[in-house]
Amino acid sequence: MSPRRCWLALLAVLLLAAVGCSNELDTGLTNTGNQQVQLKKKEDLSFAVVSHGAPGDSFWTVVKNGAEQAGKDLGVKVSYQASGGDAAVQSQLIDAAVNQKVDGLVVSMANPDALKASIERAVNAGIPVVTINSGQDKSAEFGALMHIGQDEVVAGKGAGEKLKEAGVTKMLCVIQEAGNVGLEQRCAGAKDGLGGSTENLQVEGSNTAQVESTIQAKLQADKSINGILVLGPIIAGPAIQAVQAAGSQAKIATFDLSGEAIQAIEQGKMLFAVDQQQFLQGYLPIQFLELYATNLNTVGGGQPVLTGPGYVTKDNAAQVASLATGGTR
Amino acid sequence: MTTTVVQPPADERVATTGRLRRLLIRPEIGALFGAIVVLVFFSILSDTFRSADGVANWLDPASTLGIMAVAVGLLMIGGEFDLSAGVQTGTAALTVAILSTKYHVNVWLAILIALGLALAIGYFNGIVVTRTKLPSFIITLGTFLGLQGINLGLTKALTGTVLVSGLANEGGFTSAHFLFASSVKFGSHLFHVSIVWWILLTIAASYLLLRSRFGNWIFASGGDDLAARNVGVPADRTKIQLFMGVSVAAWLVGTIGVLRFNGVQASQGIGQELIYIVAAVIGGCLLTGGYGSVVGASLGALIFGMVSQGIVYVHWDNNWFKLFLGVMLLIAVLANTYLRRYAERSRR
């Protein structure tokens, strides 16, 4: 037998052995849409959170902290996986969670269409799904129990209106993550709320030096810009520096919090931050899924549970700051 | 002219040790050991890992990585690198997605146009590398950056977004989806058809490398392309064809992805190019060219798939994955080197 056929045979044998080795899941993943949910005891529960964030990202770490805190408070197992923005990886992680027969799945859908097949498979397997943060429009369509997050268009509009109150007439909206529908929605909402002129600026979120120089260049090229809306706290720092370097009087606001951002608000360098309280986006799904698993409770009445927009301004910045150091804001 | 032929003496001792040595000296042996070790390791720790659904789950990332690793591995054996391989998957996917959703071109036609574009990019890479005689690392780095910009800029300019989706509504989608993105059912378990594409491609590429004239030319072009040219091997043409092969593989992976996920992000594929090279190196391909194995590259991709999903099944922190991959790479390279040296020495 030629060497090539040897390898093929070996591969085939390995695959068949693996398939043959297990009979446990043969009856598992069939459509259980109308099946009665088996109630479980709290100690046996395990939940999986699969987000589209990057591992180690400061925003998503707060979400992770929320989920893990809920796990501790309730005595249930929680695992958090970050897919780094790759839809294929995220769908494979969801498939893995379904194979592990978790009692609940929490997913953030930055690219809903790509995750549709995997989420529907989970739903068909009888696993309750809660979507968080992004993908609110498709949540019910895919069969999720509910959506917890911030309506980005609503939040954007609020931010735009607040900037308008502060006297901004032309605004720069800085998008730091390509392919994120939520960010685009924020800018769209802000444009609506501002009523004036808005321009979107694409930057590479992972390269803060480049972010600063790009914003600075923009400010120098267009002196009529008097407001900057950034969509993530990582961008707040470079934006503040860019404004100073360009000698501009533009007012800055951001979405989401970081220690640095809160400090900037306290010091008056930034006007406000739109807070979606992402800690709740980690905590609440676990709490609600636990209640569903033990008591069949549903929350929201078919409506999303909104965790924002909250606003952090100079008035409450100090208090929020002390909470943020604990990783919960 | 003398017609007597010297018959080499039949020596049975030489024959048996020869076969063992010949097995150890194969470039893919290190990857095979690694794959078995990883398989056994995770199977013991997690029954979900070794269940049918688990297998389908870790074969999934292995298959798309494997298609690229095979093509990139062939190119490495031929003595060149292609750093634009990852971003080309995005270019192909975006071409299909934009043509069909924005311009309502039939999905099949869009796929064919994307193939034509891929061949052109591959040809471009090949021609520039062979004409300028500059390192392919640098040339394809340029292609990588250029395509990264085009993918993002052109998509934004044409569609206004960076996430193009909605293919499912276009003509030709269902049949194309069936060929490239459907799932094969074994009982109640679904295996993605990309796995079939991957296996077929591995077989075809291995046959090409080991049993065809072109394969001999690939080894020669990578081993010493000047010597090869001196005996009449078309080294330049071979390399150009290998670059085009990588582009076709990227087109296949891009097409599979865009049909399966009903859309594509403009940033797709960026960062994957080094992973393809890692898989090929684990599989026994030398960075300096002239030696390696297609089956080995596929095994490298298989290891990658098993580890990335295995870590989830044993509830380890996903962050350790990169560390595991780095250690795996070093072990594989050392194993390949020492096994080969041992086998060489026992020959004398």
Next chain:
Amino acid sequence: MTKTTAPLLEVRNISKFFGSVISLKDVSTVVRAGQVTCVLGDNGAGKSTFIKALAGVHEPDEGELLMDGAPLKLDSPRDALDRGIATVYQDLAMIPLMAIWRNFFLGSEPTKGWGPLRRFDVEKAKKITRSEMGDMGIDIRDPDQPVGTLSGGERQSVAIARAVHFGARLLILDEPTSALGVKQAGVVLRYIAQARDRGLGVIFITHNPHHAYPIGNRFLVLKRGRSLGDFAKSEISREELTRLMAGGAELEDLAHELHEGGVEEAAAELESEARELGV
């Protein structure tokens, strides 16, 4: 083999220039089938340019080549190969990582089947490699051995066996013994004799007259691109050949200068050396 048949290869007054550098000027020689013509000269004499002109890499700027009496124009190394001129370069055109049988048939792989099923006939390749090497007197136990694991002399023999197998009529060997020890050099000279005995014409390039003289039928000596003479074996002795190459006349001039400069001992030494060389 009478003198009335045309020689296998005739080189008539070829010259080659690279810009303003004269690499070869008015070089002529003859190679007959079944005979060895040695091309001698120190480094920089123009030997490698000479080979490249015969191997189809460079086209001579002046003069002509004739094969079997007819004018010969070579477009490429492939063209030269097709006409039966096989060149074995110093770096051997062998690829160390590849197996012997792969190297043997590189560029001329045997195939079986047609159309898309056309494939490299591996079994045939291995079989022929073993038998051809056997014909040269080498027992290759394992044709899968990478060429890089062979000794220098063995590698030369593979290269020569390859050229012979593919029907070379003229074999050009570029300094085959230069990097080898005494015993290995002797072995290679034996292979050259075998090739010659099989009816090939051989051009043997070297800078060592002691290797050239035993096996050569004709000797061309190059110095700085020009020919110092093209001799049949009967026309020159080993000592004369060596002297020609070592530049005995120059040694004498140098000795004379040293005499005049008053450095007597050195001058005396040089004189005795020149005498040993047969000046």
